[in-house]
Amino acid sequence: MYDIKWIRDNSDAFDAALARRGLAPHSADILKIDEERRTLIQTLQDAQTKRNSASKEIGKAKASGDEAAAQKLMDEVAQAKSTIQSGEEQQREIDARLREALSTLPNAPLDDVPAGEDESDNIEVRTWGEKPSLSFSPKQHFELGEDLGLMDFDTAAKLSGARFVVLKGALARMERAIAAFMLDIHTGPEKDGLGGYQEMLPPAIVWDETMYGTGQLPKFADDLFQVQGFELDRDEFERLSKKYPEIQDEYGVLAWFDLIMAATYDDKNIIDKSLKLIEQSVDEEDRESVRNLTSGFKRWLIPTAEVPLTNMVRESIVEEGDLPMRMTAWTPCFRAEAGSAGRDTRGMIRQHQFSKVELVSITTQDQSLDELERMTGCAEEVLKRLELPYRTVVLCIGDMGFGARKTYDIEVWLPGQDMYREISSCSVCGDFQARRMNARYRAKDDPKDIRYVHTLNGSGLAVGRTMIAIMENYQNDDGSITVPEALRPYMGGLETIAAG
RNA sequence: GGAUGGGUGGCCGAGUGGUUGAAGGCACUGGUCUUGAAAACCAGCAGGCGUGCAAGCGUCUCGGGGGUUCGAAUCCCUCCCCAUCCGCCA
Numbered sequence: 001m002y003d004i005k006w007i008r009d010n011s012d013a014f015d016a017a018l019a020r021r022g023l024a025p026h027s028a029d030i031l032k033i034d035e036e037r038r039t040l041i042q043t044l045q046d047a048q049t050k051r052n053s054a055s056k057e058i059g060k061a062k063a064s065g066d067e068a069a070a071q072k073l074m075d076e077v078a079q080a081k082s083t084i085q086s087g088e089e090q091q092r093e094i095d096a097r098l099r100e101a102l103s104t105l106p107n108a109p110l111d112d113v114p115a116g117e118d119e120s121d122n123i124e125v126r127t128w129g130e131k132p133s134l135s136f137s138p139k140q141h142f143e144l145g146e147d148l149g150l151m152d153f154d155t156a157a158k159l160s161g162a163r164f165v166v167l168k169g170a171l172a173r174m175e176r177a178i179a180a181f182m183l184d185i186h187t188g189p190e191k192d193g194l195g196g197y198q199e200m201l202p203p204a205i206v207w208d209e210t211m212y213g214t215g216q217l218p219k220f221a222d223d224l225f226q227v228q229g230f231e232l233d234r235d236e237f238e239r240l241s242k243k244y245p246e247i248q249d250e251y252g253v254l255a256w257f258d259l260i261m262a263a264t265y266d267d268k269n270i271i272d273k274s275l276k277l278i279e280q281s282v283d284e285e286d287r288e289s290v291r292n293l294t295s296g297f298k299r300w301l302i303p304t305a306e307v308p309l310t311n312m313v314r315e316s317i318v319e320e321g322d323l324p325m326r327m328t329a330w331t332p333c334f335r336a337e338a339g340s341a342g343r344d345t346r347g348m349i350r351q352h353q354f355s356k357v358e359l360v361s362i363t364t365q366d367q368s369l370d371e372l373e374r375m376t377g378c379a380e381e382v383l384k385r386l387e388l389p390y391r392t393v394v395l396c397i398g399d400m401g402f403g404a405r406k407t408y409d410i411e412v413w414l415p416g417q418d419m420y421r422e423i424s425s426c427s428v429c430g431d432f433q434a435r436r437m438n439a440r441y442r443a444k445d446d447p448k449d450i451r452y453v454h455t456l457n458g459s460g461l462a463v464g465r466t467m468i469a470i471m472e473n474y475q476n477d478d479g480s481i482t483v484p485e486a487l488r489p490y491m492g493g494l495e496t497i498a499a500g
Numbered sequence: 501g502g503a504u505g506g507g508u509g510g511c512c513g514a515g516u517g518g519u520u521g522a523a524g525g526c527a528c529u530g531g532u533c534u535u536g537a538a539a540a541c542c543a544g545c546a547g548g549c550g551u552g553c554a555a556g557c558g559u560c561u562c563g564g565g566g567g568u569u570c571g572a573a574u575c576c577c578u579c580c581c582c583a584u585c586c587g588c589c590a
Binding site: 055 | 546551559579
């Protein structure tokens, strides 16, 4: 979310930022809306001023018993009122237009972010570790897992469809072990740029507003899973629809039909619209029943713990002394993968459900750039301790997410695929999410100085992909897998996973 | 699912139609006192938007939305959330 005032003063810089994202200039359109909005506000406020002062006069006139003067003032107010009413309506409409325009644009990249179209333009900043030299032809993780009898995609498909997996035995345990191992690193004492994160266990189901705060909504609803359900009161529906059979919507469709379809397909907007229409058309005595015809529920499954963790500071003002706030959580993540049909269809790389240990930092405006380096280091530390070779790249603009100003991806080496694959993504969002969330902090030296926080998020790490990396890097020629030393305490001392 | 009670400033909490943007307290900031600190005392202290070089002025906001009224935190409607009790239940 951009600051309209900033756009006003820096329209060229704004359009330049969009251009770097490959977007057409928007400042002219936005400033036109802004101009319109400000003119409207001015007239609206003038009318309100008139109404307010006249109302006070009325109070005085009535108190002093001057009914004639009061009556005259009341006529004046009545006139102002109609101006106000239509003005408020117009303002709601124009506010929505401005919000829509501002909230669907991606964040501006930092100056040092490389230009580029896609992942081939990302720039490697460092590599770590030795790729294992295997004396045999390495297998991919799903071959290893299936051969061990511990990774079952067929049964998962029976239960839930494509892009799910059932892990068994030592692999199921390894998921838990990896997560605990990572959490212990991040929640350890704050030292040498590591640790200091507070462990959280947040909800995995959230409101629209929460998704809006971190930028998943309104643009990326297709990537998310929804949890929803609406119920119709059938008896009342039958009674009312028989009593008032003729109510039609603007297309000449029966409102009752709209309502029952909307309830069947859980479309809250159409439900509300139909109910309003019906309510207006029935007798007074039935209005209440109409309102209570449906009951319902609509939420979203989180695609990452970034969503609930970052939104913890939504609609709040924190003290500067409490920053940086560092939080970590191991949660399930749910992604529709709508745009990924046909990509990574085999194996565990891309699933509808996976678990991840997430890192989130809420910082002051001065801290966020350093925090990005620190956070990336915390994520890399996990791979170092597991002795998994990786490289860190800085994403080019075209590969960067909607809310990010700069992103490092950490890519782990996968011998079975003979390539590096993303296992973590650490981003600094500046005040982009904070504006959407209205999350602010009070400056230490000046209590009146209230600023937007900066937010960062990063995987520390994706648990399933870490398991894949362990399996492929630690595989032996007999198809068994050596458990990395650091993980053994979490696996009850188990050293090797072999077919039983 | 049934019954009741609630949602007010950074926090707690008063306030049922007329200078109430809102008493009081806590927290915070400045000052007095003190060797220093604490305590005590004095003063300041909501956010957004518009306008202005600024001081300021205007306007909106007491869970969200709509309505009644000349005037709403206060009345009405609706949605959401929270709490307690009962029922059910991992």
